[in-house]
Amino acid sequence: MPNPTDPTDTPDHSALTATVAASRWLPLVVAWPMFLQNMDTTILATALPSMAHALGVPVLHLNLAITAYLLSLALFLPISGWVSERWGAKRLFCIAIALFTLGSLLCGLSRNLPELVSSRLLQGVGGAMMVPVARLILLHHIKPAEMIRAMVWFTVPGTIARLTGPLIGGGVVTLASWRWIFIVQLPLGLLGIFLAWRMVPSDAALKKQGPRASLDAIGFGLLALGLLCLIAGLELGGKSLVSPAVMAALIGAGMVALWFYRQHSASAPHPLIDLQIFRHFTYRTATVGAIPLRVAIGAAPFLLPLLMQVGFGLSPLQSGFMTFAGAIGSLSSRTTLPWMLRRFGFRAVLIAGTVGSSLCYAGYGLFTASTPHAAMFGVMLLGGLFNACAMVALNTLGYSDIPRDKASHATTAATMVNQLSVTFGVVVGSSLLALASRVRGGPGAPLLAIDFAWVFFAIGAFTVLCVLGFRKLKADDGAQMR
Structure with a gap:
């Protein structure tokens, strides 16, 4: 029987203990599906030639599998915030993982292109819900003072997945069937559902916010x-x-x-999304002002494997090992970033992270076939470190002034802007690469390493534009998050 005089037996103490515990493991739980989603997206590009051969279709037609996922994502992203408020973030998060996992299994069992495209559409429905709802769960259950550490853990797995995807995809299609890139996600997805259901705090514990709005x-x-x-x-x-x-x-x-x-x-x-949230300066800066950086982050994972393989003649496996340096740099940020933000503040870290990322992107353009692999590895490691520092700071600062009742609007809008930015980054990267090749050698000229150099120089210059917005931040912006 609880002792009413013992403060450790009070409900408030239990809630505080649960909150402290949540700050330690909750980011890892909600980041698990982000790892699955980003891994799926990146390894698919590596497996396209093998899939096309097995299904008996031209490889260009399999672009429909990628486009179908993105279109499904675009269709259901806007409604994710409203559905989470109506059904509860925890329940929707589990349903989203289940839909994504089921879609992955059906992709692996597909016998033809129409079945594969249909399965990718189902995957997109789950993927559209996972990212904004995961961020919403963190905003609801993590104290502001713990948000930096939470965002470090939340963003790192997705970054690792994007950078290691080509390595894993190349290994899977080399050693086994392309179907395993999808089927292996079944046990991982089931584990994600189990962890989320057991460890994400109940939606009933959240304070009621009045009557639910109609769609x-x-x-x-x-x-x-x-x-x-x-x-x-x-x-x-x-x-x-x-x-x-x-x-x-x-x-x-x-x-x-x-x-x-x-x-x-x-x-x-x-x-559906209250655009008044963009009146908050820190949110607007972290979402709209950081678009150049997010465009670069979308372009680099597309361009670097091509540079390594087409420009330098490395194998897919060798290329994957080289680009894995970015994942190591991203992971290493978790040991230094919380201290840097407490010591220097968001403004200084964002400017330093953006300038460092810009210089690293330009540095990729200086790579040649004779550049020592250790030097390339080191520059890409620094690039991953600077990128992670900037993105974690952005993801934390952006929600520092958002009222609790507008959190679902903010997470949904930010996810929409991020998705468009990353997609635009791939298009910009491929378009600039084609232009550089055409200017050098005319229409139909094969890609050479020098073509990539000008593209990376342009991306580096574009990235540094973020500093114009970050300079307007105050030194104490986001202080409650530190």
Whole structure:
């Protein structure tokens, strides 16, 4: 029987103990599906030739498998915040992992291209819910003072997955069937569901925020249409699957739909995503002001394996080992970043991380076939370290001033901007690479290492533009998070 005079037996003490414990393991639990999602996305590109041969289709047609996932992601991202408020973040998180895992299994069992595309659409539904809901869980259950450490653990697994994906994908398709890149996700997904169900705090423990708003159907339609057109235009145009005119028309239609949503949200009583959150300076800076950095982060994992393999003649396995340096650098940030943020503040760390990332991207352009592998490994390790420092600081600072009742709006909007930025980064990287090759050798010229140099120089210069926004931050912005 609890002793009423013993403070350790009070409900408040139990809740505090649970909160402290949550700050230690909860980021790892909610980051588990992020690892699965990013790994799936990166290893698929490596396995496309083997998949095309096995399914008896041209390899270019398998781009539909990637595009289908992204389009499904775009369609369901806008509604993730509303659904989490209606059903509860924990429940939706488990359902999202289950849908993604089921889609992965069906991908591995697919016998033809239509089955594969349909399974990727199902995967996209789960993927659309996992990232914003995972961030929402952290905002609900992690104290502000513990958020830096939580975000370090939350962002590192996804970064590692993006950088090691080509290595793992190359090993799987070399030693086994391409189907195993999907089937192996079944036990990992089931483990993720078990951990989330057992360890994520119950939604019932959260304070009630009043009556639940009805679905903003008009807003959902406008946002879904806008994202679908934008991502379809970037993906299909970037892969030369549609003409430049069609690409421009899709992107234009997407921009118009998003503009109409902006007008609609200003008068809707309960908009699907309340754009008033962008009035918070720290959130706007971390979301919109950091777009150049996120574009670069989308382009680099696409360009580096090509440089290593096409430019320098390394094997996929050798290329994977080289690019793994970025993952090591990202992982090492967890030992230094909390101290740096407490000592120097968000503004200084963001500026230093952005400038360091910019210099590393430009440094990739100086690589040649005669550059020692140890030197390339070291520069890419530093690049991963600087990138991780900047991204963890952004993901923490961005939510420092967001009210609790607007958290779902903020996480959903940020995920949408991030997805568009990364997609745009791949398109920009491939387009600049094609342009550099054409300028050097004319139409149809084969890629050479020198072509990559100009692309990385341009990406490095573009990345440093973030500093213009970060300089406007105050030295004490985000102090409650430190």
